[in-house]
Amino acid sequence: MLCLEGVRKVFPYKNAAGKDDLKVAVAGLDLQINKGEIFGLLGPNGAGKTTIIRMLTLLTKPTAGKIYYDDLDTAIAAKQIKQLIGVVPQHINFDQDLTVGENMQLHGRLHHIPAKKRKIIIDKLLNYVELTDRINDNVRALSGGMKRRLLIVRALMHEPDILFLDEPTVALDPQVRRRIWDLIRKMQRSGVTIVLTTHYIEEAEALCDRVAIMNKGRLIALDTPQALQQKIGSYVVEWDNEKTEREFKIFHSKDEAKTFADNLFQENILRRHANLEDVFVELTGRRVNK
Amino acid sequence: MLYDIITAFWRDWIVLKRRMIKFILSRMVAPILYLVAFGWGLGRSITTGGGAYINFLVPGILALNSMNISFNSLTSLHGERVYHKSIEEYFTAPINPLSFAIGKILAAILRGMISSAIIIILAYAFGADFTITPLFLLVLILNCAIFAEIGFYAAMTIASYEDMGRFNTYILLPMSFLCGTFFSPDKLPTAFYYFVHILPLTHTSLLLRGIGSGGVPNMISVAVLLFYVITCFSLCVYVTKKAQE
Ligand SMILES: Nc1ncnc2c1ncn2[C@@H]1O[C@H](COP(=O)(O)OP(=O)(O)OP(=O)(O)O)[C@@H](O)[C@H]1O
Ligand SMILES: [Mg+2]
Numbered sequence: 247m248l249c250l251e252g253v254r255k256v257f258p259y260k261n262a263a264g265k266d267d268l269k270v271a272v273a274g275l276d277l278q279i280n281k282g283e284i285f286g287l288l289g290p291n292g293a294g295k296t297t298i299i300r301m302l303t304l305l306t307k308p309t310a311g312k313i314y315y316d317d318l319d320t321a322i323a324a325k326q327i328k329q330l331i332g333v334v335p336q337h338i339n340f341d342q343d344l345t346v347g348e349n350m351q352l353h354g355r356l357h358h359i360p361a362k363k364r365k366i367i368i369d370k371l372l373n374y375v376e377l378t379d380r381i382n383d384n385v386r387a388l389s390g391g392m393k394r395r396l397l398i399v400r401a402l403m404h405e406p407d408i409l410f411l412d413e414p415t416v417a418l419d420p421q422v423r424r425r426i427w428d429l430i431r432k433m434q435r436s437g438v439t440i441v442l443t444t445h446y447i448e449e450a451e452a453l454c455d456r457v458a459i460m461n462k463g464r465l466i467a468l469d470t471p472q473a474l475q476q477k478i479g480s481y482v483v484e485w486d487n488e489k490t491e492r493e494f495k496i497f498h499s500k501d502e503a504k505t506f507a508d509n510l511f512q513e514n515i516l517r518r519h520a521n522l523e524d525v526f527v528e529l530t531g532r533r534v535n536k
Numbered sequence: 537m538l539y540d541i542i543t544a545f546w547r548d549w550i551v552l553k554r555r556m557i558k559f560i561l562s563r564m565v566a567p568i569l570y571l572v573a574f575g576w577g578l579g580r581s582i583t584t585g586g587g588a589y590i591n592f593l594v595p596g597i598l599a600l601n602s603m604n605i606s607f608n609s610l611t612s613l614h615g616e617r618v619y620h621k622s623i624e625e626y627f628t629a630p631i632n633p634l635s636f637a638i639g640k641i642l643a644a645i646l647r648g649m650i651s652s653a654i655i656i657i658l659a660y661a662f663g664a665d666f667t668i669t670p671l672f673l674l675v676l677i678l679n680c681a682i683f684a685e686i687g688f689y690a691a692m693t694i695a696s697y698e699d700m701g702r703f704n705t706y707i708l709l710p711m712s713f714l715c716g717t718f719f720s721p722d723k724l725p726t727a728f729y730y731f732v733h734i735l736p737l738t739h740t741s742l743l744l745r746g747i748g749s750g751g752v753p754n755m756i757s758v759a760v761l762l763f764y765v766i767t768c769f770s771l772c773v774y775v776t777k778k779a780q781e
Binding site: 303304305306307325326328329331333335337339340341342343344348352353355356357358 | 543626632780
């Protein structure tokens with residue numbers, strides 16, 4: 247189990263007036279992520295998702311608070327923990343001077359995978375993401391989507407117990423996205439714990455056992471997608487207001503929603519079931535899908 | 537840990553190997569210009585302590601060139617840290633982050649030594665006369681190590697790429713000219729004389745020149761270089777730890 251206790255991260259930075267200031271990226275977070283689950287971190291830009299992932303993957307230290315992997319403390323057992331984790335960063339961080347194959351080789355070497363096994367794994371993974379014929383190309387020559395695919399399979403090379411994916415399917419076409427989802431589910435079935443961030447609500451709905459919704463460094467909701475929906479109500483009425491902007495209201499019972507809709511004198515009234523996106527907009531006051 | 541040092545070194549080695557011809561050719565330009573301009577051109581009209589100026593010059597060029605190459609081998613690390621963030625791969629892997637630092641520094645020393653070898657060959661071709669002993673090579677390696685370490689430290693701490701360039705302009709370039717490379721520091725005003733003797737490059741120049749001409753090496757200079765190697769390495773250790781905060 248992965249456990250965060252009072253985790254806080256503050257960055258020093260220069261504010262608009264050019265003065266030194268502090269930016270609270272994560273404001274005291276308590277969280278538990280269970281073995282074997284797919285855990286989603288949702289939140290608008292700047293909510294602190296990447297900062298959390300970076301702390302969990304030991305790329306940066308919390309300003310305060312503790313992070314435990316079972317009984318391993320990140321402040322003490324960094325090396326042991328690094329053996330357990332796989333990281334798919336938000337920023338594509340390939341070595342720009344190396345080829346596709348060499349980037350994979352480097353990862354394999356850094357994780358002490360023996361040469362023979364390395365080759366077999368690389369072939370298998372490149373084949374899975376249909377990049378076999380690009381093995382000798384410089385990574386710069388790949389398209390954005392190809393880079394993302396490679397980034398994901400690179401993190402799987404050393405068979406991590408816990409996989410962190412920071413916006414793994416950003417800029418992927420729908421087919422590839424579904425393939426990545428399949429891959430993530432397959433990883434879960436083989437016992438891997440998965441922590442992912444996403445801006446795609448349908449991704450969180452399709453994949454996550456539990457989601458945490460963050461805003462401005464704070465956790466504002468944490469539950470299964472279904473429970474979150476039920477909490478805010480399951481029935482939605484949508485309409486166009488006078489400024490032809492879409493508005494909506496959420497109801498707990500179907501009858502309430504129907505009565506409301508019947509008495510509403512607006513254009514394009516629609517009744518539907520609530521989804522995770524409604525939860526998100528309701529809680530953060532912002533739309534996520536850019 | 538050795539395995540991980542080799543991994544970091546391997547990465548730089550395959551990049552260098554791919555560009556070896558280009559690397560060698562580009563490394564020949566500056567020394568040839570120095571040798572022509574100062575060795576043939578100016579040097580014909582200068583004698584230093586009886587010997588030909590070119591024999592005085594070559595150790596200086598070796599010193600300043602190995603400094604520049606070792607330092608600048610690590611400027612690309614700045615981009616790998618700040619823009620591409622590819623060094624995160626090393627920091628999320630279960631390795632001692634120091635092996636990353638050591639591998640990078642060793643690769644920079646290798647580059648410094650390859651370009652030194654180029655100069656030695658060119659210098660002999662230009663008719664220079666100097667002897668190479670194991671200590672001569674050791675001094676060169678120490679010099680490369682010092683500036684590779686400084687390069688690593690700079691790449692890991694400096695915020696913008698422009699500032700990396702400024703480091704070259706304001707620190708390395710003046711040292712290239714003043715640290716006993718083209719003329720003896722004895723000719724400098726007293727205060728300056730003592731100042732340049734604080735800098736490692738002066739000791740490298742003097743040692744290489746002394747050993748090259750068959751003289752007895754000044755062990756104090758060797759000690760100064762060792763001091764710098766160790767101090768700069770501690771800075772690298774510090775900055776590697778700091779990079780993960
Ligand atoms: N190195 C840093 N220095 C200063 N501020 C930072 C730094 N890294 C992040 N921040 C700030 O911390 C906050 C959280 O950033 P973070 O990248 O974690 O957000 P995010 O939820 O991942 O956003 P996005 O959806 O855009 O990826 C932001 O306000 C950001 O500006
Ligand atoms: Mg982010």
